Amino acid sequence: MEDEEAQKNARSSWSLVRPFQMISISLLSLLVPLSFLFLSRLSLSSSSAPVTVSGLFSFFHQADVGVLYTILSLIIVSTLIHHLSGKPECSVFHSHLHICWIVLFIVQACVAFGIEGSMSTTMSTNPDKGFSLASQERWVLVRVMFFLGLHEVMLMWFRVVVKPVVDDTVFGVYVEERWSERAVVAVTFGLMWWWRLRDEVESLVVIAEVKRNLLIRLESFDFVNWCMYYTCVVIGIVKIIKGFTYFVNMFILTTMKSRKGSEHCVVVVDDDHV
Structure with a gap:
């Protein structure tokens, strides 16, 4: 009885902090699209207007x-290797929480420092007409593939870094991934894409292609972008x-099962009615 009551109390306490866990996961997972947004604005501003910063700030910025x-x-x-290899989800970093904490802190500090630094400089975030036209001419299918x-x-960022840290902070233990968590991350990413990313992230690749067409020397960051x-x-x-491939395999298996079921059916003929 005491064990059952303890389990009920644990479940009720988990249900109370579940919304906080979902909010934390959604916000911390946004660090990846925010990083892409910051780098795309940085690439666009560095090609359209000079940056006036001090020597020390330039060092920290670089x-x-x-x-x-x-x-x-x-x-x-890591995401590409995971999808090509087809191995199970690599969400086992909950045993190395210190690594997750360090990586999460570094990324959050880099994004915050980068956004604050870009706001404190004279960088312009208004794209040129040439870049805008080049971005509009991009194939829609490429955008869809990039979105996916x-x-x-x-x-991958959510499973490897964010979830182990949030679960350890909120629950004290690692909890298995749920579809609700995936849904929250997907909805958050969709809102971020519709709000800013779909219009600005294209500069990561458009600027490099425009520079190449105009025979302008590409910088190392342009190639990385x-x-x-x-x-x-x-x-x-x-x-x-x-x-x-998954849906094709499912269709083939379903068809084979239906055929085997039809083969096992035996038709009985009554001789009296013949």
Whole structure:
């Protein structure tokens, strides 16, 4: 009886803090699309207007951007490898919470410092007409694949870093992933995409392509932006192929089961009526 009451109390306490856990997951998962948004604005502003910053601030700014590029690249490559290998979800970092805490803190600090630094400088976030036209001419299917790929990258960030930290903070233990958590992350990402990303994130790749067409020397960050964008596109393509293969296999298995069931049916003929 005491064990049952303890379990009931634990469930009731978990139900009370569940909304806080969902809100924390949705907000911290947004760090990945916010990082893409910041880097796209940085790329656009650096190509359209000069940046006037002090020497010390420039050093910290470059270090901040470099660290953010490194972490995002690792997450994107890990997502691509995970989808290509087809291995189980790598949400076992709850046994290495110190790593999750450090990575989460670094990304949050980099995004906050980058956004504050971009607001305190004379960088312009108004795109040129050439960049806008080039972005509008991009193939819609590429945008869809990038949307799916970025969503998978965000899910990887949620499973590997965000969820272990939030679960340990709220519940004290790691809780298995639920569909409700995936739904909250997907809805949050969809709102973020509709609000800002769909209009601004294209500058990650458009600026590099425009510079190449105009024979302007590409910087290292332009090439990294181009690679990150199209890696997300590849992740989206792999996601579509795996989903199509899954449904084809399900259809084949269902057809085979129905055929086997029809073969096992025996028709009995009554000789008296013949």
